Amino acid sequence: MSKELWVDAGKILAGDPKAVVKCPDCGEATLDVHDSKVDATHFERHMRCPKCGAYNGLLKRIEGE
Template identity: 65%
Template sequence: MSRELWIKAGSLLATDPKASIKCPECDEADLEVCDTKAGDDHVERHMRCPKCGAYNALYKSIAE
């Protein structure tokens, strides 16, 4: 189940990095989001829970 929740969170945060999304692991805190450059036309969007430390990332085209 957790994997599906991460996919849903990633889909929402891919379009709106400022959206308030609860952690898919603990459901107690909103995920913190940070982008890092990944080549000339992509970013990695890092999603981390400040409460439990759960982490995931997605690779996203800058053009999207």
């Protein structure tokens, strides 16, 4: 698995959460993206591939709060 490609995917999704991003592992499916709130200032962005099951999560700061 390519860590750098996951970082790139996270950057694309940071700019546009609805962006269609191909799975960095298999390159055949688009990632399912789901955010869950962690606390008042952070949320976690879950990125999962429905095809190969690859998963990565990023802890993000909530902007503007």
